[in-house]
Amino acid sequence: MAVDREQMGEIRALFFTECEELLEALQDGLEAVSNDTSDAETINVIFRAVHSIKGGAGAFGLSQLVNFAHHFETALDEVRSGTIQMDTVALKLFFRAADLLADLTQAARAETTHAPADLAEIERALEELVPEPSAESGGSDSLAQPPEFQPLTLDLALPGLDTAEASGLVSEVLYFAPTAELFVSGSEPLYLFRALSGFASVTSECDIEKVPPLDQLIVDDFHIGWNIHLSGEYSAQEVDEVFEFVQGLCTFRRGTAEDAPELPKLNNPQFEAGETEATTPNPPPAPTVTSAKSTATIRVDLDRVDRLVNLVGELVINQSMLSQSVAEAKQPPSSSVVQGLEEFMQLTRSLQDSVMRIRAQPVKSLFQRMARIVREASAEVGKPVQLKTVGETTEVDKTVIERLADPLTHMIRNAVDHGLEPAEERLAAGKPEQGTVTISASHRSGRVIIEIADDGAGINRKKVHEIALKKGLISAADDLGEAEIDNLLFLPGFSTASTVSNLSGRGVGMDVVRTSIQALGGRISIASTPGEGSIFTISMPLTLAVMDGMVVEVAGQAMVLPLSFIAETMSIDHSMLEELGRETQVVHIREGLAPLLDLGTELGIREPLEDYGDYVALVISHEGDAHSVLIVDRIIDQRQVVIKGLQNSLGKIPGVAAATILGDGQIALILDPLDITTNALGRTKIAPLALAG
Amino acid sequence: MTLNVLAVDDSRTMRDMLSMALTGAGFSAVLAEDGEKGLDALKEGQFDAIITDINMPNMDGFSFIGHVRGQDQFKSIPILVLTTEAAPELKAKARNAGATGWVVKPFDPPKLVRALQLVAG
Numbered sequence: 001m002a003v004d005r006e007q008m009g010e011i012r013a014l015f016f017t018e019c020e021e022l023l024e025a026l027q028d029g030l031e032a033v034s035n036d037t038s039d040a041e042t043i044n045v046i047f048r049a050v051h052s053i054k055g056g057a058g059a060f061g062l063s064q065l066v067n068f069a070h071h072f073e074t075a076l077d078e079v080r081s082g083t084i085q086m087d088t089v090a091l092k093l094f095f096r097a098a099d100l101l102a103d104l105t106q107a108a109r110a111e112t113t114h115a116p117a118d119l120a121e122i123e124r125a126l127e128e129l130v131p132e133p134s135a136e137s138g139g140s141d142s143l144a145q146p147p148e149f150q151p152l153t154l155d156l157a158l159p160g161l162d163t164a165e166a167s168g169l170v171s172e173v174l175y176f177a178p179t180a181e182l183f184v185s186g187s188e189p190l191y192l193f194r195a196l197s198g199f200a201s202v203t204s205e206c207d208i209e210k211v212p213p214l215d216q217l218i219v220d221d222f223h224i225g226w227n228i229h230l231s232g233e234y235s236a237q238e239v240d241e242v243f244e245f246v247q248g249l250c251t252f253r254r255g256t257a258e259d260a261p262e263l264p265k266l267n268n269p270q271f272e273a274g275e276t277e278a279t280t281p282n283p284p285p286a287p288t289v290t291s292a293k294s295t296a297t298i299r300v301d302l303d304r305v306d307r308l309v310n311l312v313g314e315l316v317i318n319q320s321m322l323s324q325s326v327a328e329a330k331q332p333p334s335s336s337v338v339q340g341l342e343e344f345m346q347l348t349r350s351l352q353d354s355v356m357r358i359r360a361q362p363v364k365s366l367f368q369r370m371a372r373i374v375r376e377a378s379a380e381v382g383k384p385v386q387l388k389t390v391g392e393t394t395e396v397d398k399t400v401i402e403r404l405a406d407p408l409t410h411m412i413r414n415a416v417d418h419g420l421e422p423a424e425e426r427l428a429a430g431k432p433e434q435g436t437v438t439i440s441a442s443h444r445s446g447r448v449i450i451e452i453a454d455d456g457a458g459i460n461r462k463k464v465h466e467i468a469l470k471k472g473l474i475s476a477a478d479d480l481g482e483a484e485i486d487n488l489l490f491l492p493g494f495s496t497a498s499t500v501s502n503l504s505g506r507g508v509g510m511d512v513v514r515t516s517i518q519a520l521g522g523r524i525s526i527a528s529t530p531g532e533g534s535i536f537t538i539s540m541p542l543t544l545a546v547m548d549g550m551v552v553e554v555a556g557q558a559m560v561l562p563l564s565f566i567a568e569t570m571s572i573d574h575s576m577l578e579e580l581g582r583e584t585q586v587v588h589i590r591e592g593l594a595p596l597l598d599l600g601t602e603l604g605i606r607e608p609l610e611d612y613g614d615y616v617a618l619v620i621s622h623e624g625d626a627h628s629v630l631i632v633d634r635i636i637d638q639r640q641v642v643i644k645g646l647q648n649s650l651g652k653i654p655g656v657a658a659a660t661i662l663g664d665g666q667i668a669l670i671l672d673p674l675d676i677t678t679n680a681l682g683r684t685k686i687a688p689l690a691l692a693g
Numbered sequence: 694m695t696l697n698v699l700a701v702d703d704s705r706t707m708r709d710m711l712s713m714a715l716t717g718a719g720f721s722a723v724l725a726e727d728g729e730k731g732l733d734a735l736k737e738g739q740f741d742a743i744i745t746d747i748n749m750p751n752m753d754g755f756s757f758i759g760h761v762r763g764q765d766q767f768k769s770i771p772i773l774v775l776t777t778e779a780a781p782e783l784k785a786k787a788r789n790a791g792a793t794g795w796v797v798k799p800f801d802p803p804k805l806v807r808a809l810q811l812v813a814g
Contacts, residue, residue, distance in 0.1 A: 188771070
């Protein structure tokens with residue numbers, strides 16, 4: 001029986017996927033214990049997670065992982081049996097062990113054998129936790145002993161029997177007499193004979209001496225035995241293996257032919273190996289595997305899903321081309337073409353939503369990674385911190401989740417390092433010694449909102465202002481509001497830490513966080529209350545493949561703006577405008593002022609206009625309450641557009657996010673309104689507003 | 694001889710390996726993820742043998758075997774237990790629960806097939 005290497009590779013990949021889930025369950029379980037929300041089953045779940053990782057790892061010869069999982073499992077088993085109490089010390093160790101287990105899994109997946117520095121230390125700590133095995137406790141799965149199995153290598157095609165001792169021509173006689181219990185356990189002597197005949201020539205004589213007279217016969221008892229004559233090239237071990245399961249359930253003796261007792265002859269006592277062979281139908285029917293209705297999920301290669309996403313994207317483009325043709329053909333709305341098209345559009349929309357949902361994943365895994373970051377950061381800076389998570393089941397596109405990991409890590413570290421005060425300060429301020437970092441996710445109007453909140457001291461605006469001044473990021477003449485000062489944190493090269501700490505002082509600041517979030521079509525804002533803490537809010541698109549866009553015309557060119565940035569559209573007359581200097585104007589909107597920008601001028605495709613009266617103004621919303629007003633010639637349409645990335649060779653084009661194909665086959669650029677307004681030419685006295693982006 | 698085998702294990706990896714080993718030997722396999730699902734599967738199909746893990750949620754391997762053996766028609770169905778340790782106590786425990794034999798994880802597919810042949814032909 002050959003085992004397919006490719007298939008093993010697939011199962012290996014599956015194993016690591018399963019490990020992720022098991023590690024998640026482990027983490028959940030430990031957290032439940034630490035939050036006092038655990039029940040009797042929690043420890044079993046924790047134990048099983050580690051146990052299953054060990055089991056799978058063994059199959060792939062991942063000995064480092066097996067060994068550590070074994071230590072971990074042993075300690076957990078003691079907790080399960082009540083020998084060890086899951087107190088704070090043990091729990092802390094288990095958390096570290098869980099982190100380490102995740103690291104080792106990661107290392108095994110990457111096929112490195114790099115041992116984490118604290119491996120030996122944690123292994124020792126786990127060992128110390130487990131009491132010396134006493135006589136009574138030895139029975140429990142004997143987990144305290146090191147695993148005795150040999151991990152298999154991937155090469156499973158090795159014949160298993162050749163490991164036995166050197167073979168030669170042997171002959172012997174076995175005596176085998178089953179007890180009634182043998183049958184109760186589900187064994188069947190016939191199969192043992194067949195197994196023997198697999199490697200030796202077998203003849204047998206039946207021993208019926210113990211069969212009682214018919215009137216004394218008890219049907220459920222068993223009185224027959226056999227002398228089994230074996231000859232051939234086989235090892236003793238092969239014979240032992242055949243009788244392994246029936247040990248203790250039969251009388252079994254091995255000896256040479258001379259030792260065998262003479263048995264009375266029966267009419268047809270001989271058991272010929274050949275006969276049993278003949279009963280075996282040769283070509284087995286095609287194997288089938290079915291699942292017992294239990295599996296409500298299937299695994300699909302991500303590439304296949306992405307191909308589907310792309311195809312749906314093409315379909316959306318195709319549909320908009322079709323809509324355009326139908327519109328140009330001036331069909332009456334009641335015509336079957338128009339009605340059919342409408343239905344088609346609805347179907348496309350739901351198809352697209354469904355496909356996107358395939359790629360959606362709960363943010364839970366991401367949040368769990370953050371739990372670890374908090375634990376590590378808390379240990380490093382010596383501040384007791386608890387992490388609260390809200391909305392773990394919120395689903396977001398897989399890619400968005402993956403790309404959020406780095407910025408979130410940085411923000412969480414920042415929250416622990418800079419956001420929270422040292423314990424003494426907290427106590428002095430009448431706060432609990434333990435700081436709290438809350439990370440929450442929710443859906444809001446087609447976007448996902450992620451908030452990272454700390455209950456620290458809030459942003460020290462005076463200090464931020466001083467630093468920004470000192471670094472020349474602002475001038476003394478700038479009169480900044482609170483929100484504007486908070487937003488200084490996002491400026492490149494800003495760092496308020498007086499000493500560069502291990503945690504957040506890695507040369508990247510909030511500007512990098514903001515850049516990476518904006519690269520995903522996201523936005524980030526900050527709100528802070530002195531003495532109460534800060535909240536960073538990230539708003540992300542649910543998917544990176546399609547978006548709702550507004551198609552506008554500027555100086556004869558069609559362009560697309562993401563609908564999510566457009567707060568409203570309006571027309572502008574002179575009464576709403578204020579002059580600011582010679583070249584800049586601001587608009588009175590929403591009881592405030594917003595800079596007026598002409599998109600054509602900003603993109604360098606036309607000169608500023610004299611009068612914007614006949615043009616359309618789009619109010620672009622920034623984080624917080626800030627706005628800016630962008631002038632376009634007219635609005636062509638509002639529709640879903642498929643996002644097509646620009647070639648990397650073009651580099652970063654200011655103001656341009658991507659491109660798309662419109663219904664008439666034209667290619668249009670998708671603009672980044674925040675980039676445009678932030679780097680706007682018309683930026684003078686209202687410059688601080690631009691920081692808000 | 695082709696066997697129809699019910700394999701019960703909560704680990705997807707293990708279920709896949711079992712399925713690979715069984716189909717590789719020309720057997721058919723029905724997979725279930727815990728004891729409860731295993732009992733459901735038993736109602737649906739005819740099986741020549743059962744392989745079950747011990748540590749599983751909802752219904753563990755030992756109580757699964759107990760439930761199986763408790764039904765008249767399954768009194769003598771061969772049941773193999775998958776264990777991670779080859780300790781004698783564990784084997785004794787498996788047998789007391791009603792198992793016919795055991796396979797030590799990680800199993801080597803030919804060995805699994807041999808074990809099945811020992812108990813189910």
